[in-house]
Amino acid sequence: xxxxxxxxxxxxxxxxxxxxxxxxxxxxxxxxxxxxxxxxxxxxxxxxxxxxxxxxxxxxxxxxxxxxxxxxxxxxxxxxxxxxxxxxxxxxxxxxxxxxxxxxxxxxxxxxxxxxxxxxxxxxxxxxxxxxxxxxxxxxxxxxx
Numbered sequence: 001x002x003x004x005x006x007x008x009x010x011x012x013x014x015x016x017x018x019x020x021x022x023x024x025x026x027x028x029x030x031x032x033x034x035x036x037x038x039x040x041x042x043x044x045x046x047x048x049x050x051x052x053x054x055x056x057x058x059x060x061x062x063x064x065x066x067x068x069x070x071x072x073x074x075x076x077x078x079x080x081x082x083x084x085x086x087x088x089x090x091x092x093x094x095x096x097x098x099x100x101x102x103x104x105x106x107x108x109x110x111x112x113x114x115x116x117x118x119x120x121x122x123x124x125x126x127x128x129x130x131x132x133x134x135x136x137x138x139x140x141x142x143x144x145x
Contacts, residue, residue, distance in 0.1 A: 017069055065083040
């Protein structure tokens, strides 16, 4: 079995952690924007309460996963995986909604596709041996206790 080097291990966890924090921030900002709260982002969005609800839930779930990762909780891998699967589903729902209406325009179009890419990158990173081991999901960690 190939063991990941400490440098590779740290790089994967660091990149993943930074991306989870960035995802959390963007979802929470999107929530504010869709609630009609002015945020100085250089564009405006219409008030879309269903979008605000989904984005708010995604932001909360991702914040919990960020906490779990940074606090080295034994359930970090599971909650990070669940939060990302939920967020991907929410983004796909958002993409479907923006295809069916013109609400949000270009910023919504760009945001949904960009965040979907980032969420998928983190899902791929979560599947790597360094992430699984660091977040308590490797076979060695499970066998030891």
